[in-house]
Amino acid sequence: xxxxxxxxxxxxVFSYFRDKSWFLRWRGGEKRxxxxxxxxxxxxxxxxxxxxxxxxEAVRDAVGITLxxxxxxxxxxxxxATGTLVSQDGLAGVVHTLPKSGLAGKCAEEQHLIVAKALxxxxxxxxLLPSASPTLPENRTVACIxxxxxxxxxxxxxxxxxxxxxxxxxEKRLSLVGRHIAVCVQRLHQxxxxxxxxxxxxxxxxxxxxxxxxxxxxxxxxxxxILQLCAELHDNDPASMQTKVVKYLERHTQSExxxxxxxxxxxxxxVFCQVLGNRVLEEEIRILIPLSCFNTVVTxxxxxTLDDISENSRTELEQKMDMxxxxxxxxxxxxxxxxxxxxxxxxxxxxGAPRFGQADEDVVRHCFRYTVPVLTSVMSLQKERxxxxxxxxxxxxxxxxxxxxxxxxxxxxxxxxEARNLTQAERCSLFLVExxxxxxxxxxxxxxxxxxxxxxxxxxxxxxxxxxxxKILNIKxxxxxxxFYRGVDNSTGFRTRNILCFPIKDxxxxxxxxxxxxxxxxxxFTKHDEEVAAVFSIYCGISIVHSLLYKKMKDAQYxxxxxxxxxxxxxxxxxxxxxxxxxxxxxxKPESFHPQMASFTYSPRGIPDEETIRAxxxxxxxxxxxxxxxxxHSTLVNFxxxxxxxxxxxxYHNWYHAFSVGHFxxxxxxxxxxxxxxKDIEVFALFVACICHDLDHRGTNNSFQVHSQxxxxxxxxxxxxxxxxxxxxxxxxxxxxxxCNIFENLSTEDYQTVLDLMQxxxxxxxxxxxxxxxxxxxxMAEDGYKVEDPHCxxxxxxxxxxxxxxxxxxxxxxxxxxxxxxIYKEFFTQGDLEKAxxxxxxxxxxxxxxxxxxxxxxxxxxxALPVYQxxxxxxxxxxxxxxxxxxxxxxxxxxxxxxxxxxxxxxxxIDFFQIPFRSENGAAEFGKGLSEETxxxxxxxxxxxxxxxxxxxxxxxxxxxxxNNPGRDTTTKSS
Numbered sequence: 001x002x003x004x005x006x007x008x009x010x011x012x013v014f015s016y017f018r019d020k021s022w023f024l025r026w027r028g029g030e031k032r033x034x035x036x037x038x039x040x041x042x043x044x045x046x047x048x049x050x051x052x053x054x055x056x057e058a059v060r061d062a063v064g065i066t067l068x069x070x071x072x073x074x075x076x077x078x079x080x081a082t083g084t085l086v087s088q089d090g091l092a093g094v095v096h097t098l099p100k101s102g103l104a105g106k107c108a109e110e111q112h113l114i115v116a117k118a119l120x121x122x123x124x125x126x127x128l129l130p131s132a133s134p135t136l137p138e139n140r141t142v143a144c145i146x147x148x149x150x151x152x153x154x155x156x157x158x159x160x161x162x163x164x165x166x167x168x169x170x171e172k173r174l175s176l177v178g179r180h181i182a183v184c185v186q187r188l189h190q191x192x193x194x195x196x197x198x199x200x201x202x203x204x205x206x207x208x209x210x211x212x213x214x215x216x217x218x219x220x221x222x223x224x225x226i227l228q229l230c231a232e233l234h235d236n237d238p239a240s241m242q243t244k245v246v247k248y249l250e251r252h253t254q255s256e257x258x259x260x261x262x263x264x265x266x267x268x269x270x271v272f273c274q275v276l277g278n279r280v281l282e283e284e285i286r287i288l289i290p291l292s293c294f295n296t297v298v299t300x301x302x303x304x305t306l307d308d309i310s311e312n313s314r315t316e317l318e319q320k321m322d323m324x325x326x327x328x329x330x331x332x333x334x335x336x337x338x339x340x341x342x343x344x345x346x347x348x349x350x351x352g353a354p355r356f357g358q359a360d361e362d363v364v365r366h367c368f369r370y371t372v373p374v375l376t377s378v379m380s381l382q383k384e385r386x387x388x389x390x391x392x393x394x395x396x397x398x399x400x401x402x403x404x405x406x407x408x409x410x411x412x413x414x415x416x417x418e419a420r421n422l423t424q425a426e427r428c429s430l431f432l433v434e435x436x437x438x439x440x441x442x443x444x445x446x447x448x449x450x451x452x453x454x455x456x457x458x459x460x461x462x463x464x465x466x467x468x469x470x471k472i473l474n475i476k477x478x479x480x481x482x483x484f485y486r487g488v489d490n491s492t493g494f495r496t497r498n499i500l501c502f503p504i505k506d507x508x509x510x511x512x513x514x515x516x517x518x519x520x521x522x523x524x525f526t527k528h529d530e531e532v533a534a535v536f537s538i539y540c541g542i543s544i545v546h547s548l549l550y551k552k553m554k555d556a557q558y559x560x561x562x563x564x565x566x567x568x569x570x571x572x573x574x575x576x577x578x579x580x581x582x583x584x585x586x587x588x589k590p591e592s593f594h595p596q597m598a599s600f601t602y603s604p605r606g607i608p609d610e611e612t613i614r615a616x617x618x619x620x621x622x623x624x625x626x627x628x629x630x631x632x633h634s635t636l637v638n639f640x641x642x643x644x645x646x647x648x649x650x651x652y653h654n655w656y657h658a659f660s661v662g663h664f665x666x667x668x669x670x671x672x673x674x675x676x677x678x679k680d681i682e683v684f685a686l687f688v689a690c691i692c693h694d695l696d697h698r699g700t701n702n703s704f705q706v707h708s709q710x711x712x713x714x715x716x717x718x719x720x721x722x723x724x725x726x727x728x729x730x731x732x733x734x735x736x737x738x739x740c741n742i743f744e745n746l747s748t749e750d751y752q753t754v755l756d757l758m759q760x761x762x763x764x765x766x767x768x769x770x771x772x773x774x775x776x777x778x779x780m781a782e783d784g785y786k787v788e789d790p791h792c793x794x795x796x797x798x799x800x801x802x803x804x805x806x807x808x809x810x811x812x813x814x815x816x817x818x819x820x821x822x823i824y825k826e827f828f829t830q831g832d833l834e835k836a837x838x839x840x841x842x843x844x845x846x847x848x849x850x851x852x853x854x855x856x857x858x859x860x861x862x863x864a865l866p867v868y869q870x871x872x873x874x875x876x877x878x879x880x881x882x883x884x885x886x887x888x889x890x891x892x893x894x895x896x897x898x899x900x901x902x903x904x905x906x907x908x909x910i911d912f913f914q915i916p917f918r919s920e921n922g923a924a925e926f927g928k929g930l931s932e933e934t935x936x937x938x939x940x941x942x943x944x945x946x947x948x949x950x951x952x953x954x955x956x957x958x959x960x961x962x963x964n965n966p967g968r969d970t971t972t973k974s975s
Contacts (some may be wrong), residue, residue: 256349650699
């Protein structure tokens, strides 16, 4: 029989056994087209090729039948020696490799059909496909067809052809042709590695003496059997596939039982069996290779029989397989592509003969010559499925862990349970590292109480070794390891066989140790278990650290809440203080405190301290806030009392300062008719912000807070305006205190609005903020205030807040001078602290260097006067405030001139306020009684450059407070 005819017969038999209905339909069971007949013939022809030349010719014909009007064609096929794709086609007729660039290179990279309208002139295929010019007709294309191996991952060929446009039906036919070509390539590769001899005349297998590897010359019945077996190996279930192979081996070797022992792909130190005879095992049987009869088969790649193994190995195998072994044949299953043993085929108890012979070995080798690629592919697929399942399991594990961050003990219990499930361990112990000790809070899923915690030194035992080295430890035989302590097993009766101990880290720091004991379905923990543990430990580390951090945060919150409650308790007024204020009738009219209460010339600092809260209540009522916003009188009393107690007692930034600022807001409301350009709720927010704007002031500015690394700086320095944010936070704390929320009856929208306004207004008291918006304020004054513009509203509120904060500069000279003394007392106290801490102290904070008149003149010129000048342009009625500030500046100029003439010197600048000056006589009437000569001297003094210039103290202020630590303090505090 000719080889081509035999090949066609074999292909027909293969097609018949794989799908009978398909075979009959194609062979005449249904009416077929000429194209179907031609395609079937060429597919049969592909099944019978025995050489590469025949394959190339069959490929040309198959493509020509499938596509229309093929013109030029190049076929690249996998070379067995190099693995590269080579071709003998083309005009040159020489062997060349597949180009890495152009259309062919793109097809090889993407591994799917690519159809192009034409080839680029630089494409390497241009010389091989002459008709594929850049100017192809509209209906002509260049098709690049990939041929993929049985695993759909390895490229075994590429076909490039010029043809008509490719239809979807033709794509399906090309896919079918490609699969048949791939089978042919695989068969030719196997034939090239083995010596194929003509079939024998008998049906009994006989050894081929001419085969260097002891190969077999199988008869037609065996070829039919292999074809039928290959046709049945179409499912992706490893157990089902192994069952079919085992049945084939039992039938053709006449064995009582056969088994396929798969070599573990992780570390190749053990084999496992999933199918024994016709039984799919519920649990895999695993055997260590070095200690078993399979060691010779795997390491030396040769077959063994029962005579080649020891009695101990035979006994172990009988126990594992639960059967008596009378005869045995173990044959290595080699993956030729990787040149390694991937399995061991075992035939047990020959039927009708005392032992297995060479013919039986040949049957096994012949079987796996064709089935090992499918088996390895399916095992790889199973491995991928397992990895996918483990990835999904790991994600679920992460979800389970991260939902228990609120309780570290429950979290540890979850970690132990998940660790046991992932690695199939019998027991698990978990230790946390605390103060050079390993602490077990949970054991075998049971949460221990505080007294029941187990603590061991960090240097003791296996867990201690892992904790100190930070490396995973996989112990296959616990009793032979020097660090294992048997005393626990002796006392509990538990037998520890193997241990997997791994560290749980937070970055490079070990925070815990997990110790797993006794692999359930295996001899020991594998390399795969180590990898799973390594990944799992990352999730454990993240969850444990965050859980401990969460606990610390909750503890800190509880402590903060207790401290806040304690602070609020002591801030609350006594019943004796509050009771007289609880009656509305006890709140008098503002003018009852002083006839000039609503006049800009009046200083509220003359009101006694015990009457200031009553005066604040009076202003709330007089401005209409109580009735307009439905504020309960008791709530207002509680609020004002807490605000009063919320201020500390530094020389200047105390309750009297806040009360004065709030009073000036009251003056603006009473005296400036144009204040109605703001909304009522904006004026309300402004007044409340005024009395709250310096809550809990410590007498130091923002720069000091940051450089001294205070708690406030830790909380707020990243956002800037440290003290201002603290003031607002304290105001919110008071509002959130029961019975103190004066905004409680506002609508949701108004409530949020008034809080946002308060925050913006209080933050506006920062000097850095004022300096940032000064240009916008001047521009608004030039362009005119626009009532409909929200940004103008915000700028005006900031301007009004600053004018209130600096309002002491608008009072009479004696008040202004007294305020300056308080301010510099506070400044110099901070300067003393800075010196003690080794910090650089600015001149205005240094009691030994500060020139107070010069600093004040500088401050009034560049900070205070511009504020009131802008305000007078926006609201002309406020022009008298500019005159008041200017009059006080005149007095400072007099004092500066007189102190220069008298050449005053002192080691303490604050002593300046204790020296009597002639210039202060009659200072109540600003600007009167000055001679022309004195006026000229004052003018000259003001114009003198030096420390009083803009480059002097004010520049120091702005620079110091702009350095990410803006301090509103120094706006008002150098006033």
